[in-house]
Amino acid sequence: MHRFANPTRFLKLAAIIQPWVAGITLGLFAIGLYMAFFTAPPDYQQGESVRIMYVHVPSAWMGMFCYAAMAVASAVALVWKHPLADVAGKATAPVGAAFTFLALATGSLWGKPMWGTWWVWDARLTSMLILLFLYIGYMALQGAFDDRARGARASAILALVGVVNLPIIKFSVDWWNTLHQPASVIKMDGPSIHPDMLWPLLIMAVAFKTYYVWILLVRIRQELTANKVRILRLKQVHGG
Amino acid sequence: MPMKRKHKRLTFVMIGVSLVGVAVGLVLFALGDGVSLFHSPTDIVVKKPSPEQRVRLGGLVEEGSVLREEGSAVVQFKVTDLEHSVQVVYKGLLPDLFREGQGIVTTGKVVDGTLVAEEVLAKHDENYMPPEAVEALKQSGQWKPDDGAERMEMAK
Numbered sequence A: 001m002h003r004f005a006n007p008t009r010f011l012k013l014a015a016i017i018q019p020w021v022a023g024i025t026l027g028l029f030a031i032g033l034y035m036a037f038f039t040a041p042p043d044y045q046q047g048e049s050v051r052i053m054y055v056h057v058p059s060a061w062m063g064m065f066c067y068a069a070m071a072v073a074s075a076v077a078l079v080w081k082h083p084l085a086d087v088a089g090k091a092t093a094p095v096g097a098a099f100t101f102l103a104l105a106t107g108s109l110w111g112k113p114m115w116g117t118w119w120v121w122d123a124r125l126t127s128m129l130i131l132l133f134l135y136i137g138y139m140a141l142q143g144a145f146d147d148r149a150r151g152a153r154a155s156a157i158l159a160l161v162g163v164v165n166l167p168i169i170k171f172s173v174d175w176w177n178t179l180h181q182p183a184s185v186i187k188m189d190g191p192s193i194h195p196d197m198l199w200p201l202l203i204m205a206v207a208f209k210t211y212y213v214w215i216l217l218v219r220i221r222q223e224l225t226a227n228k229v230r231i232l233r234l235k236q237v238h239g240g
Numbered sequence B: 001m002p003m004k005r006k007h008k009r010l011t012f013v014m015i016g017v018s019l020v021g022v023a024v025g026l027v028l029f030a031l032g033d034g035v036s037l038f039h040s041p042t043d044i045v046v047k048k049p050s051p052e053q054r055v056r057l058g059g060l061v062e063e064g065s066v067l068r069e070e071g072s073a074v075v076q077f078k079v080t081d082l083e084h085s086v087q088v089v090y091k092g093l094l095p096d097l098f099r100e101g102q103g104i105v106t107t108g109k110v111v112d113g114t115l116v117a118e119e120v121l122a123k124h125d126e127n128y129m130p131p132e133a134v135e136a137l138k139q140s141g142q143w144k145p146d147d148g149a150e151r152m153e154m155a156k
Helices: A006-039 A048-080 A084-116 A123-142 A149-163 A165-175 A195-239 B004-034 B040-047 B132-139 B148-156
Strands: B054-061 B074-080 B086-092 B103-111 B116-120
Touching: A006 A195, A006 B004, A006 B040, A048 A084, A048 A123, A048 A149, A048 A165, A048 A195, A048 B004, A084 A123, A084 A149, A084 A195, A123 A149, A123 A165, A149 B004, A165 B004, A195 B116, B040 B054, B040 B086, B054 B116, B086 B103
Parallel strands: B086 B116
Antiparallel strands: B054 B074, B054 B103, B074 B086, B103 B116
């Protein structure tokens, strides 16, 4: 792994991988969205509203997945001081925040016709909102210091503290009474979702993940380039 | 031998994260049922909340208990956890998913053992199926409309 933690080597590799990841992402989205809108059947209770799930569930998974990725990057940055880890964490935060917001928004749109309310303060919805706040806090803390290294350290610590929220989100529906339904896919006795609906959901979930890899590569390359420009500028100013 | 700085930082991070985990775990354990969105009918029957207190009740709409008054929006039904049931009276529009056997969450005040509801929310279960699959299950006699009820039993 140390080999790829070298920014120069990473940039070379990223340039090769990126178009492939982009192609796979677009292909998966085309298949996934087509299935979600056209081949997937309506639900026996929810009717056509069930199609919101094909965006809602992968978004929620992405929100949690990105947070886990950000926390791992933060731990690596704090402990091993790998130059790429800080950049990776920083690049992940807005992506995770966007998908967490999307999960909350699509859930709200589904909740109104199905439950009869846009929002309820149950454990699942509240813990998901806290996840969004953790992302926002992470991003705010990063920019709150004049010294970028201190900002990176402070936000990395926040990211690690917030990890405790991930199992709370996952098990909130089992530990407490909630309005949100319990897990349908990742549970002990197998999925309780019809295969005709499960397949498009899984394809969408994979499409979201490859999208993350794609956008992560773009953002890390951009951040590394920006760092280079900043160093050149500093040299210009000081070297005169 | 002195610890390497890297290892020191790793230990520090691991201890820190586990301490935060334990702290949050204790807080949530102490909060216990306070985090739950609703009470079961058994809770309501046993604890008898005062008429001033707003309570949230959750359970299944008892089969055959729904009574609609002619010419008004008043609906009466019973909410059950298959052990006890509580009479609910509600005036207003019900969500699409409201039906007998469905899980619901309702907020209101308990007056003389009847919950006068201000809000009725439908709960959706974790089963996703096309209508044809439900038909097929019904025809083969494997359809269990009480899946939700079983889950409530297990949850207790």
